[in-house]
Structure formats: structure tokens, C-alpha cells
Amino acid sequence: MDLVTPNLGLVVWTTISFAILLFLLGKFAWKPILGALNDRERFIEDSLSKAEAAKDEMARLTNENESLLKQARAERDQILSEARKVKEQMIVDAKELAHKEGARMIELARVEINNQKSIAMADVKNQVATLSLQIAEKVLRKQFEDHQKQDELVSQLLKEVKL
């Protein structure tokens, strides 16, 4: 029975001691310790969420970069193909132009040649005519030095003339 009878002195001392212990530990140990633990947990949580945010940002940036790259690549391809097209067009145009120009020049040359030819022919004709007239004149003069011959010719001509 002695065992389960609380001793008054021990009750009093335990109460006083426990109250002091609770006060001392509560004020000087638990409060700072729990505060420090809370702070650290908050810090860790913050850091984790920041890391998460950084990761998201990173992923976003990577995505953006990739899409930018893709866009740039597409643009480059487009520019290249356009350039190719332009080049071909240019070649085609140039060829056509050259062709036309050539044809025009040929035409011009022909016209010029023709002109020159006709001028030359006219000249030649004139000279031929002049020459022939001079020859004819000289011949005639030579022929008609003899009177008889003139009569012969006139008669011949008359003969030829049929009325």
C-alpha cells in the first residue's frame, strides 16, 4: 500500500521542479529550437519551390529556344527556297531578255544590212547605168562613125518595127 500512496513531499517537489523545468526549457530551449526548426523547414520549402520554379522557367526557356530555333530554321528554309526560285526566275528572265535582245539586234542588223544593200544596189545601179550609158555612148559613137553602118542599123531597126 505504501507503494501506491503518493508522498506529499515528493508531490510538492515534483510540482515545483517540473514547473521550473517547463518554464526554463519552454522559454530557453523549446521556443528557439522549434523556431529554428520552423525557419529551416520554411527555408527548405522555399528553396524547393524556387528550384521547381527555376526548373519550370528552364523548361519554358528551352521550349522557347527550341521553337525559336525551329522557326528560324523554317524561315531559313523558306528564304533559301525563295532565293532559289528568284534565282531561277532571274535566269529565266535573263535568258528571255537575252534572247529578245539578240533577236532584236539581229533584226536591226538585218534591216541595216538590207538598207545598206539597197543603198549599195542603188549606187551600183546608178554606176552601172552611168557606165552603160558611157559605154553605149562610146560604142554608139564608134559605130556611127561610119555612115553606112548607121543606115544599116536604121534599116534593120525599121525592119524590126512592124507596123
Place this chain on the structure above:
Amino acid sequence: MNNSSILNSKIFKPLLISALFLLFCVKPTLSFSQEKAAEASEKPFDPKEVVFEHIGDSHSWPVAIPFMDEHFVSLPIILYTDKGLEVFSSGKLGFHHEEGHEATIYKGEHYSYKLEDKKVVAVDEAGEAIKDAKIYDFSITRNVISMWLGMIVLLIVFFSITSAYKKRVGKAPKGLQALLEPVILFVRDDVAIPNIGVKYVKYMPLLLTIFFFILINNLLGLVPFFPGGFNLTGNIAVTMVLSVIVLVVINFSGNKYYWKHIFTPDIPLWLYPIMVPVEIIGILSKPFALMIRLFANITAGHIIVLSLISLIFIFKTAWMATVSVPFVVFMDCIELLVAFLQAFIFTMLTSLFIGMAVEEHHH
């Protein structure tokens, strides 16, 4: 050849240390056995007396001092009598091991005193107890001293880790701090928060203090020599104080739902005469269960260990030690578990009861 090899061998030093250690530990037991052996002719060995001497409280502190016969340290006795305060050393009343001889009578200022059944009683000249003398014993007994030792250990440990927390802000815990931080976090995250909920912050100091107070005293109680060798958490007065504190805290934090549940529960009116008294008993029975659980668990463990040791003296042969010691080691391992378990259960149930008292009901 053998001698020199033993002296030179590397195991000599550990051997010497162990031998000295054994001497220190076993000395009181040995002398105790001799003493008992000497008395054996008059009085047979009484294990009950030995066990109850240990698990009870005492006005003196048994210590093992090698090669000296005095194994008790006097402690102050403080008495509040109906005639006034009385303070003297327990050495003046003689020590309990001298019982069997005539008890020493000390003549104080107001009364004469002697030890009767380990209790201080007022006596007259003839040594007869004075029945109407009112004496309240507030002595610094063995349990009070051991409680203070435990408290000093707690204060040193936790003040040092508090300074560690202040010095190492934002760094990982280290040393003692790293050892105890999981325990503190365990009390917070696995005991307080699941049971109490969001209002746990207010109760953390109490729960942590209760947990570590019970734990350190349980553990020190397992050490058979200084600074242990007492049975503080297995003392009904200590567990009573702890559970009264819990009782007060529970009922002072009880909200309107808690009191409504007790006095006007949602049951038919004719059940009230049964239910209301049951609920009121429930207020008291919860802390009462805490008190008995801790007391019984720790005391039972100490009784088992001491009984196993007593077997050696009952059979009066050292060979019994080959049986007893393994069992004691086994029991000590279980007691180590119980020391943690009981501290945990006490704290757990305290927070559970507080949680029930502060719970908000949403009907």
C-alpha cells in the same frame, strides 16, 4: 613467461579497466551479500525488502564507494510540523541499514524524531510515536535528488543544442543536435500534429518537456549506480503530478464542444443520469490511466530485474548468476524499449486527450 605475456599483451589495459569497473559496480552488491550472509543466521534473505527498498523512496542515497563501508549519503530532511519548520540531516537519524538495532532518535527543536518504516515520525522521550503530532515531510529525498539530476541533464543537453541552433542557423544539424532533432521532430510531427491538429503550437513545450522528463528519468532509472539507481518515474507521486498537470491542461483547453459533450450529449434525456456521471468520471479516468500506466510499467520492470538479481542471494550461490545475469540483460533490453515506449505513450495520450478537448465539431 605467461605473466610477462599477459602484462605486455594489448588486452591487459581493457582487462584492468573492466576489472576495476566490476569492482566498483559489484562492491556494494558484494558487501551487501556479505552483510546479508552475516545476518543469515539471525534473519533469512528477504528479497521483498530489498526490492521495495529500491523502488520506494528513501532519506539517504546509497552509493558505491570502493573499500569503504559507508554506502549512504545523508540527505536533508525538511519537516513542517504544527510547531514550526525543522531542517536537519538524515544522517542524524541513522541509516536504514542499521535497522534491526534500536532506531536512532534525533532531538530536534520541536520534537524528537526517529525513522519508522523509512518514515520520519515524532517520538517522545521513551521512543514511542506521538499520535497527535502533525508532521509534513518535505525532505529532499533520494527521488527528489535524482529528479534534479535528471533535470540538470535535460537543461545541459537542451541548452547546448539551443546554442547549436543559434550558432548554426541555416546549417545542417550536427552532433547532439542531430541526435535529438529527429526525436523533437517525432514529438512534433507524429505525436502532436496528428492528434491535436493546427493548435499544436501552444502545447509543444509541455509535450516535449513531459516526453524528455519521463524519458531521461526512465533511462537514468535503468542505470544501476550513480547517476541512476532510483525509481522516479515508477513513483506514484511523480506520475500523479504529471497526470494532474495533464488533467489541468486538458480541462483548461476544453472548448464548448468538449463541455457540451460531457454535460449535454446528444442522447435521449432519460440516459442523462447514466451518461453524465460516466463522462465526468471519464474526465478523471483519462489522466488516472496515464498515472497508473507509467507507474506500473516502470515499477514492474524494476521489480523483475531486482527479483532476478535476488535469485542469486536466495540460492546463495554465484552460479545462479549464470542464469540471472542473461535474464537481467534481456530484461534491461526490454526496459530500454519500455523507457522510450512509456515516454512516447504518455506524450501520445496526453496530446490525444488535448486533441479531443480542442477539437472543433462541424455538424
